[in-house]
Amino acid sequence: MKRSMQLILVLAAVGWCGAALAAHNIATPYYAPRLPVVVDGDLGEWENDYWIELDTVLSGNPEDVTSARYAVRWDDGANLLYVAVEVVDTDHRFGTPGTWAAFDALEISLDAADHGTAFGPRMGYGQHIIIDGGGLWISTGSKLLIAADLVAQWAAGPIGQTLTYEVAIVPYAFYAGWGAVDTDGRVDSDDSVEVALDNWTWMGLDVVVGSRARRSFGQLANNAVADKAARGDTLQTWLLVWATRDGACPGDASGDGVVDNNDLLILKSNFGLTEGAEWWRGDFDGDGDVDLDDYVLFHQGKAPPRPKPFIPTVRPKPPVLPEPEPDFSRSTFPDHGMDDTDRSTIGADRGVDAERSDVGGRGFDVERGF
Missing domain, CATH: 1.10.1330.10 (Dockerin domain)
Known part of the structure; x- marks a missing residue:
C-alpha cells in the first residue's frame, strides 16, 4: 500500500523533532504516526516511515545479522498498534516454541499504559511477545499461548536473506488473558482493560531481534537497557501523534x-x-x-x-482493634495477697490521718511503709 503523503516519525525530546542519536536515552520519545496497516508481511507500505535502527548489541554475538530496523504506527479506529521489523540475516535458523537462544526470533515488549512497573508473572501490566523468524509460531518468554485478543494479526517469514515481521497488537492497560490479577490496583479491575489510543498517548515499547548462527547467539536492540521482557521502565518511550509530513513536527x-x-x-x-x-x-x-x-x-x-x-x-x-483494658477486679499483689478491694484504700484521702493508713489489717506509714 502506497501513501500520497510522507509521515512524521522522528526521534525527539518532548516538543522537539530531530535526527537519531547514536547513544539513545530511552526516556527521550520517538513519535509514532496514526496510520492503519494491512498486515500481510509486505512492508512496502512502510517505505517512507522513519525506521529505528537496531544497532546495539544487547547480549551475545549476533554475528550473522547485517542490519535490523523497526517502525511503529497506530490506528485509533481499530485501536491497534502496528510494528514492522526488517532483519537482514545471512544464516536463518528456526526452532520450536520455548527453546530460548536456539533460533532467529523477534521480541516485542509493550507497556501500553506507561505503568513503568513489573509486568508480573502472568504478563498483566505489560506483555512480552515472541515471534519465530520462520513465521511458524507466536508465544511469550513464559511459554504462554498468545491469542487474537492480544495480537490481532501477524505475519513473518524469510524473503531471501531478509526476515520480515508485521504485527497488530491490542494495547492493554491490564491483560487478564493468562490469569493475571490486578494486585497493585492499577486499573481497579481483574478483567482486561484496553488503552484507548489517541493523540499524545505515552507508552513503553521496545523491540529486540534474536539471531542464531552456527557458532553463536546474540540479540540486537536500539538501546542497551536490559530486562525488557519483565519491566515497563526498561522500555523505549513512545508518543503517539497525528501524522503531518515527513521530518516535521506539527x-x-x-x-x-x-x-x-x-x-x-x-x-x-x-x-x-x-x-x-x-x-x-x-x-x-x-x-x-x-x-x-x-x-x-x-x-x-x-x-x-x-x-x-x-x-x-x-x-x-x-x-486493628484496640486491646481491651486489663480487668483488675481480682488482681492481687504477689507479696501481700491483697485483692483489688484492699488496694482501693492505698492513696485514699483520709483527711488528717492521710499519712497513716490501714491496708489489709496492717498499718501503713508514708515515711516507714508497713
Missing part, C-alpha cells in the same frame, strides 16, 4: 525542530492567507490556506508533559 513553521512561540507568531501573521500559503507560512495541513485547522495542528505539536509515574491504589487493611 506546528514547526520555522523549521528549527521545536514548536514554540516563534511558530505561533508566524501563524498569527499569516492567519487567513489563501494566496501562497505554504508550510513555512503556517499551512500545516497543506490545504492551501492558513486557518483554524492549522492553529489546532500547532497546538498538537506542543506535546503535553509526560504523566507522573503511576502510584498504585493502597487497598485498605483490616482495622
